[in-house]
Amino acid sequence: MKTKPEEKIFAQNKLKTVVLFAVALAFVALGIWMFVAVDSRPKMPSAFIKGTALTAIVFFGLAAVLIFIQFFDDKPALILNEKGIYNNTNFTANQTIPWNEIIEIETAQIKRSFILLVYVAEPNNYIQEKKGFKKVLMQLNHKTYSTPLSITTQNIKCTFNELTADLQNWLEWAKDQREKA
Numbered sequence: 001m002k003t004k005p006e007e008k009i010f011a012q013n014k015l016k017t018v019v020l021f022a023v024a025l026a027f028v029a030l031g032i033w034m035f036v037a038v039d040s041r042p043k044m045p046s047a048f049i050k051g052t053a054l055t056a057i058v059f060f061g062l063a064a065v066l067i068f069i070q071f072f073d074d075k076p077a078l079i080l081n082e083k084g085i086y087n088n089t090n091f092t093a094n095q096t097i098p099w100n101e102i103i104e105i106e107t108a109q110i111k112r113s114f115i116l117l118v119y120v121a122e123p124n125n126y127i128q129e130k131k132g133f134k135k136v137l138m139q140l141n142h143k144t145y146s147t148p149l150s151i152t153t154q155n156i157k158c159t160f161n162e163l164t165a166d167l168q169n170w171l172e173w174a175k176d177q178r179e180k181a
Contacts (some may be wrong), residue, residue: 002176005169011157019070022047024064031056066091077156080170089152092134099174114160118149
């Protein structure tokens, strides 16, 4: 019989949040510069450059707004306890995923960043709970990774190995509880 692990509360890494915000603002500034500077360079295809600049301004501007909001969120990034995984690591999260609904957790790597993909028995239930832009993002995540639920690890105050070890302990405990029931 597996003993119940201790509750783990992972805080947000505010320093990384500030760095991400600065990077997003830098790309917005670069987009503005591209949009303004293209007219002074007659040999450049201005429609393409302006389109690229506007895309950068909108995408990174939206990212900057979301990161700014996240900076002032004082809730923990992640909590692991007997109820499940409370996930507040990304814009679409802010919910508890009960252990009995989790089928598997896999690691995905995008460049040098890791995300944890949480596969559940009824993914559409989580998508239907959301509205608007959050729902669209969860649908895209589900289409891309076959799950709407993910844990973004870059803004959690812990190492990736520590997080995955704690998750594994809780998953084993939850599996043991299901087998006893």
